[in-house]
Amino acid sequence: MALNDKDRRLLHALQDGLPLVPRPYAAVAEAVGLSEADVVARLARLADEGVVKRFGVVVRHRELGYRANAMTVWDVPDEAVAATGRRLAELDFVTLCYRRPRRLPDWPYNLFAMIHGRDRASVLRLVEQATEVAGLAGHPRAILFSRRGFKQRGARYLGQPARPEPALAG
Amino acid sequence: MDCGSTYDTLDRRLLDEFQRGFPLTERPFADLAERLQTGEGEVIERLRRLKEEGAVSRVGAVVAPHALGRSTLAALAVPAERLDEIAELVSGYHEVNHNYEREHRFNLWFVVTAEDEDAVAAVLDDIARRTGLEPLDLPLLEPFHLDLGFALQWR
Structure with a gap:
């Protein structure tokens, strides 16, 4: 996937999302100095190429009643982690699933899955279900429930935000 | 928060049905409105409110990790x-x-x-x-x- 300057400018301008106006792509186009048709074509191409993984309404789980989420981590032998991770990722309640490095001795876990639920008990049930389905029983594990969210917004790769987004309480 | 009592059917459909494949057309909110059998202005107004209330973070792109930086x-x-x-x-x-x-x-x-x-x-x-x-x-x-x-x- 090759990104050029115009692609970057476009994605930068979209960091806060589309403006909620009748012709949002025209508004974005004006902001970045492209035509409306070019903006639309570029977004379609970036989605095809996998740079844009999805385009649409991004919801906040917590505000929608999914009060509990647990970053669940396992220590899986390196040769098994890819197959295990793919099985985990197929579960619809797993929203993120990544391999990350261990940092011994402080951090022995290399497989990360984010699991959301309405409350703690339902998240724990889902963790057990995930453990079983992905064949993770017996692997060292930690369940890191979130307590407070201090900040949540889309990533900003380039420079200062146009508008500050308030930190989330609760 | 109990979703059931806070959001009506139109809110729920806006939150559920357009998380991906958002229309890349001149008037995307009008396309949503047509599918939801309501008006373009209503769709825009509701998305503004859902964003203000925090249920919606944004209507936009989720970029692949490391594509941009x-x-x-x-x-x-x-x-x-x-x-x-x-x-x-x-x-x-x-x-x-x-x-x-x-x-x-x-x-x-x-x-x-x-x-x-x-x-x-x-x-x-x-x-x-x-x-x-x-x-x-x-x-x-x-x-x-x-x-x-x-x-x-x-x-």
């Missing part, structure tokens, strides 16, 4: 009495987009995103210097999921 997941083991102060310090970086308290000895977890690896490392170094705490640096090595949005279960 570099990021890492980092964690600090913060003494309880310093947690509020250090959480605020960490949230103060515009390179930090997620910052959560979690139940673990490593109790503050945040994502640092910047143009390149050096810029990410500079933020972690700066946080280490200002807090006296050494962050765990856990960059993504391999993604396993496709982000298809999140299926909401309404009560």
